[in-house]
Amino acid sequence: MKITNAKVIVCSPGRNFVTLKIYTDEGLTGIGDATLNGRELSVASYLTDHVIPCLIGRDAHQIEDIWQYLYRGAYWRRGPVTMSAIAAVDTALWDIKAKAANMPLYQLLGGRSRHGVMVYGHANGSDIEHTVDEALRYAEMGYMAIRAQAGIPGLKKVYGVSKDQLFYEPADASLPSEHDWSTEKYLDHTPKLFEKLRDKLGWEHHLLHDAHHRMTPIEAGRLGKALEPYRLFWLEDATPAENQEAFRLIRQHTVTPLAVGEVFNTIWDCKDLIQNQLIDYIRATVVHAGGITHLRRIADLAAMYQVRTGCHGATDLSPVCMGAALHFDTWVPNFGIQEYMRHTEETDAVFPHDYHFDKGFLYAGEKPGHGVDIDEKLAAKYPYSRAYLPVNRLAHDGTLTNW
Numbered sequence: 001m002k003i004t005n006a007k008v009i010v011c012s013p014g015r016n017f018v019t020l021k022i023y024t025d026e027g028l029t030g031i032g033d034a035t036l037n038g039r040e041l042s043v044a045s046y047l048t049d050h051v052i053p054c055l056i057g058r059d060a061h062q063i064e065d066i067w068q069y070l071y072r073g074a075y076w077r078r079g080p081v082t083m084s085a086i087a088a089v090d091t092a093l094w095d096i097k098a099k100a101a102n103m104p105l106y107q108l109l110g111g112r113s114r115h116g117v118m119v120y121g122h123a124n125g126s127d128i129e130h131t132v133d134e135a136l137r138y139a140e141m142g143y144m145a146i147r148a149q150a151g152i153p154g155l156k157k158v159y160g161v162s163k164d165q166l167f168y169e170p171a172d173a174s175l176p177s178e179h180d181w182s183t184e185k186y187l188d189h190t191p192k193l194f195e196k197l198r199d200k201l202g203w204e205h206h207l208l209h210d211a212h213h214r215m216t217p218i219e220a221g222r223l224g225k226a227l228e229p230y231r232l233f234w235l236e237d238a239t240p241a242e243n244q245e246a247f248r249l250i251r252q253h254t255v256t257p258l259a260v261g262e263v264f265n266t267i268w269d270c271k272d273l274i275q276n277q278l279i280d281y282i283r284a285t286v287v288h289a290g291g292i293t294h295l296r297r298i299a300d301l302a303a304m305y306q307v308r309t310g311c312h313g314a315t316d317l318s319p320v321c322m323g324a325a326l327h328f329d330t331w332v333p334n335f336g337i338q339e340y341m342r343h344t345e346e347t348d349a350v351f352p353h354d355y356h357f358d359k360g361f362l363y364a365g366e367k368p369g370h371g372v373d374i375d376e377k378l379a380a381k382y383p384y385s386r387a388y389l390p391v392n393r394l395a396h397d398g399t400l401t402n403w
């Protein structure tokens with residue numbers, strides 16, 4: 001089956017998405033997500049200008065060979081732009097292969113390992129009370145696992161605190177908006193949030209928290225220790241992971257489980273973390289980590305060290321990525337949890353899909369392929385609109401810090 005054409009579709013139904021569509025001489029098509037939040041057009045160009053010309057005429061079934069061709073062939077390996085572009089090709093080709101086999105994608109990966117995919121939702125509040133109310137609402141909706149983030153007194157804008165009820169959209173302006181930050185205030189406030197959550201919610205639900213790369217390792221150790229009484233499912237992105245060794249220090253101080261990896265692109269970003277058992281959950285996902293083909297390698301390495309998966313699933317990962325991730329999650333033996341930040345109705349209409357939510361689980365559909373399509377006519381009504389992620393400055397002196 002030959003690849004005859006491929007094109008990139010950039011649209012903005014509420015937020016920007018980049019989608020690759022591949023055509024074959026047998027009439028089958030497949031799509032892959034290539035969205036890189038705040039840097040969308042770089043991946044669109046990488047695909048259009050540098051990848052698509054190399055795809056035409058290749059055998060669509062040779063997914064592994066095409067992956068290696070694009071990874072090794074570029075010479076310039078890794079990085080979010082390259083790996084998101086490769087991921088889009090890989091996802092579209094798995095979609096085509098599964099359609100050709102007339103099977104849902106999870107069947108091709110090795111079949112079903114569980115009845116559904118446990119997901120966590122996002123309870124975001126301007127203060128502790130508001131977050132607790134939101135968490136109770138998520139419990140009411142049937143979620144078994146809830147991520148909790150709260151505004152911090154004295155700080156104007158904090159990661160994870162949203163104006164919307166079900167959506168959180170950090171890419172909020174045509175130039176980066178500025179947030180302020182104080183680790184001292186955060187470290188004082190966060191344990192109080194989880195104390196209140198356990199008090200009001202009880203102990204049946206999993207609780208998660210995202211520190212969004214803001215602490216030093218020793219500060220993260222202190223927070224992990226302070227949160228131990230509230231039995232978190234995980235503390236995410238406690239410290240930046242460019243230096244993978246940094247996690248050793250956190251581990252020496254706390255038994256709160258650690259998750260990291262939404263910004264990882266390859267197995268090399270998490271190799272030391274996994275092999276030294278410095279983390280408990282790996283958060284890499286389809287679109288930013290080289291597609292199903294590469295994510296599977298990461299998961300297999302992780303399985304050897306009892307590290308489980310917890311794929312990133314924020315709104316900037318399109319329903320195409322979510323669909324593919326759910327097939328992956330349905331199969332992967334060392335599954336942990338899947339993030340589920342709901343998309344807006346506009347987004348869902350542009351990307352018709354057959355996955356659905358029921359009582360705390362998402363279920364991949366049974367349609368051949370990954371089960372997600374793009375309505376191109378509707379997509380054309382939402383042109384690209386430049387949007388950046390925020391930057392973050394220390395509240396006391398304005399130093400640029402991690403967002």
Ligand SMILES: O=C(O)C(=O)C[C@H](O)[C@H](O)CO
Pocket residue numbers: 037170210212262312313314315316339389
């Ligand atoms: O979903 C999460 O855990 C995030 O941290 C969301 C990220 O900030 C978002 O995907 C950045 O584009």
Ligand SMILES: [Mg+2]
Pocket residue numbers: 210212236237262
């Ligand atoms: Mg995160």
